[in-house]
Amino acid sequence: MNHDVITVGGGFAGLSAAMQLGRARRRVLIIDAGLPRNRFADASHGFFGQDGKAPAEIFREAARQVAAYPTVAFIHGEATQAVRDGEGFVVTLADGRTERARKLVLAGGIVDHLPDIPGLKERWGATVLHCPYCHGYEVRDRALGVLANHPMAPHQAEMLPDWGPTTYYTQGKFEPDAETLAVLARRGVAIERQPIVEVLGATPVMEAVRLADGRVVSAEALFVAPRTTLASPLAAQLGCAIDDGMLGPVIRVDDMKATTVPGVFAAGDATTSMHNATFASAGGVIAGVAAHRALIQEDGAVRAAA
Incomplete structure (x- = not known):
């Protein structure tokens, strides 16, 4: 496998997940298209320690901090397809590149429809x-x-x-x-x-x-509370259960942000009808920790079988 975990989405949820995994010295790839939902706002508010900062400034600083961990890598691009491949997953980008990982964190967010x-x-x-x-x-x-x-x-x-x-x-x-x-x-x-x-x-x-x-x-x-759709098709492609939320579809996750597909976790606005940067970041932390635990359990099972 190229990576332990691929995080699709480099917003509040995706970067928070990647930071936990990077600190656990796991090989993490963040794939991000650079189109965060809040790019239309001049400032982000209500996010503790970041109040009043421009979203782009927050993301640049967060990405710099995450990139300081040597096992974390970034790709600027759009993930268009994901499939299971044996014990892991293959993610295809819009330019045809493919990346492999043992686990996935889906943090691609949503699109607003006014x-x-x-x-x-x-x-x-x-x-x-x-x-x-x-x-x-x-x-x-x-x-x-x-x-x-x-x-x-x-x-x-x-x-x-x-x-x-x-x-x-x-x-x-x-x-x-x-x-x-x-x-x-x-x-x-x-x-x-x-x-x-x-x-x-x-x-x-x-x-x-x-x-x-x-x-x-x-x-x-x-x-106005706009109708929303999932920004990424990956959850549907993988067969994750998707529920009808208050304003649009949401990826079904449990308390540890695991989807209904083993090895796939999700966090951020795509998983809840309550949208807030703090909620997204907290969900990303949980997803990153849960993905790490899943890797530990998998490593232990392999050693036991050996």
Whole structure:
């Protein structure tokens, strides 16, 4: 085998997994396409010790630290295929190269799919946001909105008044039930049932939204939970169980980040509907430790058989 472990994805989860394995003096290869989910944001927030830093800066420093371990290697590229090969796995890259490893950590993340509303995509990561804990403080005290695109959207609207005056836009599809309406009323959340049809302002700034009835309403930031898909096809190719999450598919893992396929571990946004850099990093640590333990157990079984 070329490597003990291949980590597909060099974001918060992948680098955290690789660091544990590198410190265990295992041969680790990180394959990363350089397209992290948070590349649209100017700064990462809520990540202890990294608050306010640009995502690219965090990744550069993390990659430098991981690369200091002599058994860790990097490839900049896209992993397009993975198959089991005997006791290990073969990963094929977009350029045709192949790499082999005894274990895999899938940390390829997810892709966000925003509602098809003019002006929304251009502001993603600046004034169109997904997480108030990650970005709410930076838009505090502005005219805020929640653009509903899934049944849990009213609960996001319940939280948002702690950051600023909030309007819940039902889009004519996600009407809160009576109990939730009462909670929103107590929280001071305005309800707008006319759908947003356009976002207005000099990009990336947001000044207002145009509604379906022609009204223009002041809005300076919108929170929306986009639908998501897995960024990498490898989990499906390998036969890992994939569940329906709140916003899109998630790779099924146990408490130690093992998938349903022996020897394959997964971590990060692709494994949960709760997306946060700290969660992703912590999941990567668990996956790296679990992969190391699996290698130890495998080494012991081989020695016992000998």
